[in-house]
Amino acid sequence: MKTYEIALLPGDGIGRDVTDAAWAVLKKASNASGFALSGTSYPWSCDYFLQHGSMMPADGIETLRNFDAILLGAVGWPAKVPDSVSLHGLLLPIRKTFVQYANIRPHRLLPGIQGPLRAEGFDILCIRENTEGEYSGAGGRVHQGADNEVAVETAIFTRKGVERILRFGFEQARARRGKLASVTKSNAQKYSMVFWDEITWKLAGEFPDIEVTSYHIDAMAARMVMAPESLDVVVASNLFGDILTDLGAAIQGGLGFAASANINPDRTAPSMFEPVHGSAPDIAHLGIANPIAAIWSGAMMLEHLGETTAARNVMTAIEATTARGIGEIPGKDETDTITKAVLSALN
Helix, strand or coil: CCEEEEEEEEECCCHHHHHHHHHHHHHHHHHHHCCEEEEEECCCCHHHHHHHCCCCCCCHHHHHHCCCEEEEEECCECCCECHHHHHHHHHHHHHHHCCCCEEEEEEECCCCCCCCCCCCCCEEEEEEECCCEEEEEEEEEECCCCCCCEEEEEEECCHHHHHHHHHHHHHHHHHCCCEEEEEECCCCCCCHHHHHHHHHHHHHCCCCCCEEEEEEHHHHHHHHHHCHHHCCEEEECHHHHHHHHHHHHHHCCCHHHCEEEEECCCCCCCEEEEECCCCCHHHCCCCCCCCHHHHHHHHHHHHHCCCHHHHHHHHHHHHHHHHCCCCCCCCCCCHHHHHHHHHHHCC
16 A cells, blocks of 8 residues: 655644644545555644744754655744744745745635625636745844844845746646736836746747736735636745735635645655644634645645545545535634534545
């Protein structure tokens, strides 16, 4: 029997609850489909930082390298550790070292879910550049604490980085409905974003079957609210993609349904799968976190591993659960109730 080795990083707050829920569903789906999942859990989190002075041990990256995939819960607890420390201490090193340059986030309404918009038929795949851009970490501060203090943050865009994420987006559009929206702010950012636009239209010549449209970030935010059904694949930089995908989560009913995958398309290192709702310290330990985003992320992991039947079965079980009205309202159903409903639907 084929066995996949999975690194489990439950993290902080509700991350632990939703990871347990997703793992239970994934284990059942794998057993039913004739393969096995073997998980190894690591306690790397803000609590770990408070005990050890780092978000993970010095050999953490090398420890993760030999796994087939990584399943992450949530990281962050601002009251304990600044978000800038937890993000740069765990998530960003994993994404950058393992060249997980494609962050994929699907946005659509599950059966039974009432989003805040009148639109119901949208199915958007947001692809966010995940390793450079505005989150490159290039910059610094001078004269700290003085009235002439200066802070500089430099966005780094490389031709290789921009071209590979756009090419990935074109390929996804070709496999879907043949439409790609490239998002920049080139009217104001005349170097990096004009550079992005130029590469977009250069690549468009290689994909004549794809309908390409360039949008400014503000226009795209408006379109996602006013006409989300008009969008197919949306490709954006690290920062713009981060913002747009939270908007995407909102129109699909909330962060409890927001799944994501940090993909290494070349498969030279493990990819990482995570819900994007954060650790939600205010409801941690209450047992009311919605695990659907984590379970959906797990389905994306199975698909990436090539277990498409199991992935499809998990998504069908999720849809059957929400169609019954379970998990559609934040806090209405307990984590365990939703998890049991999905497990039951897998039958």
